[in-house]
Amino acid sequence: xxxxxxxxxxxxxxxxxxxxxxxxxxxxxxxxxxxxxxxxxxxxxxxxxxxxxxxxxxxxxxxxxxxxxxxxxxxxxxxxxxxxxxxxxxxxxxxxxxxxxxxxxxxxxxxxxxxxxxxxxxxxxxxxxxxxxxxxxxxxxxxxxxxxxxxxxxxxxxxxxxxxxxxxxxxxxxxxxxxxxxxxxxxxxxxxxxxxxxxxxxxxxxxxxxxxxxxxxxxxxxxxxxxxxxxxxxxxxxxxxxxxxxxxxxxxxxxxxxxxxxxxxxxxxxxxxxxxxxxxxxxxxxxxxxxxxxxxxxxx
Ligand SMILES: NC(=O)C1=CN([C@@H]2O[C@H](COP(=O)(O)OP(=O)(O)OC[C@H]3O[C@@H](n4cnc5c(N)ncnc54)[C@H](O)[C@@H]3O)[C@@H](O)[C@H]2O)C=CC1
Ligand SMILES: O=C(O)C(=O)Cc1ccc(O)cc1
Numbered sequence: 082x083x084x085x086x087x088x089x090x091x092x093x094x095x096x097x098x099x100x101x102x103x104x105x106x107x108x109x110x111x112x113x114x115x116x117x118x119x120x121x122x123x124x125x126x127x128x129x130x131x132x133x134x135x136x137x138x139x140x141x142x143x144x145x146x147x148x149x150x151x152x153x154x155x156x157x158x159x160x161x162x163x164x165x166x167x168x169x170x171x172x173x174x175x176x177x178x179x180x181x182x183x184x185x186x187x188x189x190x191x192x193x194x195x196x197x198x199x200x201x202x203x204x205x206x207x208x209x210x211x212x213x214x215x216x217x218x219x220x221x222x223x224x225x226x227x228x229x230x231x232x233x234x235x236x237x238x239x240x241x242x243x244x245x246x247x248x249x250x251x252x253x254x255x256x257x258x259x260x261x262x263x264x265x266x267x268x269x270x271x272x273x274x275x276x277x278x279x280x281x282x283x284x285x286x287x288x289x290x291x292x293x294x295x296x297x298x299x300x301x302x303x304x305x306x307x308x309x310x311x312x313x314x315x316x317x318x319x320x321x322x323x324x325x326x327x328x329x330x331x332x333x334x335x336x337x338x339x340x341x342x343x344x345x346x347x348x349x350x351x352x353x354x355x356x357x358x359x360x361x362x363x364x365x366x367x368x369x370x371x372x373x374x375x376x377x378x379x380x381x
Contacts, residue, residue: 095150096215
C-alpha cells in the first residue's frame with residue numbers, strides 16, 4: 082500500500098495510473114501537479130486526484146512515489162523543481178516514450194539523487210489526451226518497460242515494478258539505448274508516417290474530396306495521427322538519431338518499392354506483400370495470446 086503518490090502531468094498516462102492504483106486499493110492519497118490549474122482542477126473533479134497541488138514542496142512531503150507523466154521535454158524543468166524537496170524515502174519514476182535523453186537529463190539535474198530515479202515506459206496508450214481520456218484498465222495485460230540504472234537499489238526498482246503490477250501491467254527490462262532503438266522502429270516511425278500522410282493529404286487542393294472517400298483502411302493507418310503534437314514533437318527530437326536510422330531504412334524500402342512499381346514488377350511486389358502479410362498475421366496471433374483483451378482500435 083502506497084501512502085502518497087505524486088503525479089506530474091495528470092493526462093491520459095498519469096491519470097490512468099492514478100485511476101488504476103485507486104481501483105486496486107493500492108494508494109491512500111494521490112496528489113497532482115500540473116502546468117495549468119484548469120487541467121488539474123478537472124482531474125480533481127473527475128476524482129482522479131485527491132489534491133491539486135500548487136506547491137511542489139508540499140506535494141513531495143512524505144511521498145512514496147513520484148510519476149513524471151508530462152511530455153518528455155518537460156523532464157528537466159520538473160526534475161529541477163523536485164530536487165530541493167526530494168526526501169530520501171521517495172522514489173521517482175517516469176512514463177516517457179523515450180529513455181536515453183530522459184536518463185541523461187535526470188543524471189544532470191539530480192546529481193547524487195539519481196539513485197532515486199527509476200526510468201520506465203508503459204507500452205499502452207491511445208491517440209486521446211488529457212484527464213478525460215484516463216481509464217483504470219489502460220495497463221491491464223500491457224507491458225511496462227523499466228530501464229533501471231546501475232545506481233538504483235533493488236528495493237526502489239521493485240517498488241516501481243509493484244506499482245505497475247498493481248495496475249495490471251507486465252514488467253520488462255531493457256537498457257535505455259535498446260529501448261530507444263526498438264521503439265523508434267515500432268512506435269515512433271509509425272506515428273510519424275501517419276502524421277506525414279494525413280498532412281500530405283490535408284495540404285492537397287482537393288483534400289475535401291479525398292477525405293470524403295477515405296474509408297476504414299485510411300482510418301486504421303492514420304488513427305494515431307490524432308495523437309498530441311507536443312508529445313510527438315518531443316519524442317521526435319529526443320530520439321532523433323534512432324528515428325533517422327529507421328526513417329532512412331523506410332525511405333530505402335519505399336524507393337525499392339517505387340522501382341518495382343515503375344518497372345511493373347508484380348512478382349517482386351507480391352513477394353514483399355506476402356512477407357508483410359505473414360509477419361503481420363504472426364504478430365497479431367502472438368499479441369492476442371500475450372494480451373487476450375487486445376482491441377483493434379488502439380493500444381488499450
Ligand atoms: N499517449 C500515449 O499513448 C503514451 C504516452 N506516453 C508518455 O507519457 C507522457 C504523457 O503523455 P499523455 O498522458 O498521453 O499526455 P497528456 O497530454 O494526456 O498529459 C500530459 C499532461 O502533462 C501536463 N504537463 C505539461 N507540462 C507539464 C509540467 N511542466 N508539469 C506538470 N505537468 C505538465 C499537461 O498539461 C497534460 O495534462 C509523455 O511523456 C508520453 O511520451 C507513454 C506511453 C503512451
Ligand atoms: O495509440 C497507440 O496505439 C499507441 O501506440 C500508443 C502509444 C504511444 C506512445 C507510446 O510510447 C506507447 C504507446
